[in-house]
Amino acid sequence: MLPFKTEQLSKFLISGSWLERQQNTILSAGIIIATANLFSLIAGVLRDRVLLGQYYGPGVAGELYTAFQLAFQVPDTMYQLIVLGALSAAFIPIFTETRKKFSEKEAFQLTSIVMTLLLLAFIALGVIVFIFSDQITMLRTGSEFTPLQIKVASDLTKIMILAQVLFAISNFYTGILQSYQRFIVPAVSPLFYNLGIILGSYIFYDRFGIYGAGIGVLIGAFLHMILQFPLVYKLGFRYSFSLNYKFPGVKKMFSLMPARVLTYSLTEIQNLALGYFATSIGSLSFMIIKLGLRLMTMPIRLFGVSIGQASLPFLSEESGMKDTKKFRVLVVQSLNQITFFALPASILLLILRVPIVRLAYGAKNLDWTSTLSIGRVVAILAVSVAAQALVQLLIRAFHALKDTKTPFFVTVIVVCLYLIIANYFVFFTDLGILGLAVSTATVALVELALFLILLHKKVNGLFDRSFIIPQAKMLISSFLMAVFLYLPFRVLDELVFNTSKSIELLALTIVTSTIGFLVYIYFSALLQVRELALISGLAKHFSFWRTGLDKTQEFVYEPSLEDRDLQL
Numbered sequence: 016m017l018p019f020k021t022e023q024l025s026k027f028l029i030s031g032s033w034l035e036r037q038q039n040t041i042l043s044a045g046i047i048i049a050t051a052n053l054f055s056l057i058a059g060v061l062r063d064r065v066l067l068g069q070y071y072g073p074g075v076a077g078e079l080y081t082a083f084q085l086a087f088q089v090p091d092t093m094y095q096l097i098v099l100g101a102l103s104a105a106f107i108p109i110f111t112e113t114r115k116k117f118s119e120k121e122a123f124q125l126t127s128i129v130m131t132l133l134l135l136a137f138i139a140l141g142v143i144v145f146i147f148s149d150q151i152t153m154l155r156t157g158s159e160f161t162p163l164q165i166k167v168a169s170d171l172t173k174i175m176i177l178a179q180v181l182f183a184i185s186n187f188y189t190g191i192l193q194s195y196q197r198f199i200v201p202a203v204s205p206l207f208y209n210l211g212i213i214l215g216s217y218i219f220y221d222r223f224g225i226y227g228a229g230i231g232v233l234i235g236a237f238l239h240m241i242l243q244f245p246l247v248y249k250l251g252f253r254y255s256f257s258l259n260y261k262f263p264g265v266k267k268m269f270s271l272m273p274a275r276v277l278t279y280s281l282t283e284i285q286n287l288a289l290g291y292f293a294t295s296i297g298s299l300s301f302m303i304i305k306l307g308l309r310l311m312t313m314p315i316r317l318f319g320v321s322i323g324q325a326s327l328p329f330l331s332e333e334s335g336m337k338d339t340k341k342f343r344v345l346v347v348q349s350l351n352q353i354t355f356f357a358l359p360a361s362i363l364l365l366i367l368r369v370p371i372v373r374l375a376y377g378a379k380n381l382d383w384t385s386t387l388s389i390g391r392v393v394a395i396l397a398v399s400v401a402a403q404a405l406v407q408l409l410i411r412a413f414h415a416l417k418d419t420k421t422p423f424f425v426t427v428i429v430v431c432l433y434l435i436i437a438n439y440f441v442f443f444t445d446l447g448i449l450g451l452a453v454s455t456a457t458v459a460l461v462e463l464a465l466f467l468i469l470l471h472k473k474v475n476g477l478f479d480r481s482f483i484i485p486q487a488k489m490l491i492s493s494f495l496m497a498v499f500l501y502l503p504f505r506v507l508d509e510l511v512f513n514t515s516k517s518i519e520l521l522a523l524t525i526v527t528s529t530i531g532f533l534v535y536i537y538f539s540a541l542l543q544v545r546e547l548a549l550i551s552g553l554a555k556h557f558s559f560w561r562t563g564l565d566k567t568q569e570f571v572y573e574p575s576l577e578d579r580d581l582q583l
Contacts, residue, residue, distance in 0.1 A: 086171035157295030211235025307392030319404025
């Protein structure tokens with residue numbers, strides 16, 4: 016029997032107190048973030064369906080929609096370099112350290128100073144980009160991008176710069192909330208961002224056309240920010256303008272930024288290069304590769320980013336301890352949990368690529384040629400899903416250790432390799448966008464290998480049997496899942512379901528996905544994969560979600576070597 020009656024549950028939900036709850040474990044926080052990300056991703060898919068239905072079509076319409084997709088790149092690059100470079104590498108560890116060592120007042124004052132300095136830098140760069148938007152757009156696109164596309168992309172870039180200013184403020188709020196281990200509100204905010212884009216597209220479509228989608232981005236960014244403000248305010252943060260760069264912690268934070276900013280710079284070079292390479296292939300190629308990448312990132316966001324974000328505050332607390340045992344346990348457990356979910360998700364993307372593309376973007380919105388092209392891209396990218404999900408945690412492990420240089424050097428190698436491989440496939444072969452997909456998947460696998468080797472050297476004894484054997488078992492279970500999933504999918508597709516109808520297409524996807532997961536769970540149980548038992552244990556005392564999550568103490572439990580052998 017549930018410990019809460021229906022009336023109590025209603026009061027609990029209406030009061031909003033569940034939004035303010037502190038998550039006490041990585042898994043509990045990860046589940047909260049993953050659940051919110053799931054709803055956000057659903058809203059993102061709905062957003063893409065709405066935008067494709069309204070703006071995409073043969074000829075000029077498809078070109079304008081591609082221009083809208085490309086317009087995100089420069090504003091997003093600014094945000095990644097100036098804001099995220101500080102927040103991802105230094106803010107949470109330094110904020111947490113300042114709050115514990117001094118007081119909340121000093122931590123909030125530190126936040127105001129860093130916020131002021133970064134926003135001023137962001138706005139200054141934004142003015143330059145706004146003025147020279149046309150020239151920047153022409154420089155970063157290939158020969159197949161039309162003059163009309165350049166004009167539209169340039170105009171939309173100016174609108175999106177304003178949206179990124181709001182995002183910059185909002186992500187400081189996110190950093191504060193995650194430092195206090197409040198993950199629900201930051202995780203829900205992207206949902207409202209997507210809803211804002213949908214709202215703007217509907218309201219302004221008739222009057223402004225494709226620019227209505229740009230206005231929707233501005234609305235979504237505002238919703239993303241304003242949703243987090245009340246809880247940040249309740250925790251005690253009050254912004255005050257200050258340029259006191261000598262304040263304790265400010266210099267330390269900025270000293271950690273250069274390597275991370277350089278790392279993001281290289282990553283953004285790769286993203287901008289993707290735009291150049293894709294627009295050198297065809298006027299719609301950028302749209303196809305971006306839609307394929309969006310499907311690939313769904314399991315990465317659900318599992319890699321969710322557990323990675325949830326782990327950073329916990330890893331930051333343990334990284335300063337003399338005994339690194341708990342840090343090692345946290346890293347290994349988090350990596351195993353990510354793999355447990357990411358591998359079967361990648362198999363589903365690989366086998367069900369065409370039905371997923373049609374369900375996500377609408378069978379009526381895309382022509383069959385574009386659908387097949389996106390499906391082929393997704394199939395190639397699916398190979399690297401687990402690798403990219405694991406990297407999300409590994410990067411944060413280095414950040415928790417206050418090491419931003421190692422991720423930088425890894426990124427140098429990865430980006431250089433990407434530029435070489437992508438340039439070869441685009442200009443010296445006929446693979447086109449499939450060559451770009453191969454390039455992305457290849458460098459993702461290389462990046463994972465480098466991070467694993469370097470973290471193992473930094474933290475002695477990190478990747479022992481507790482990591483290697485569970486990973487091997489999950490790989491075997493995933494391979495068998497693919498083998499047993501392919502045949503029923505082909506039979507159901509050809510003989511049972513009429514996939515020209517949306518309902519039957521959805522039914523095919525649900526039935527085959529269920530078969531695949533059951534096969535994966537069966538072989539995981541057969542091989543005694545510990546992560547399956549952990550999830551099952553969580554479900555047993557999931558009598559009510561707020562108590563069930565907080566009771567899970569997997570990060571506290573430190574098994575002896577003997578216990579580990581038994582668990583393996």
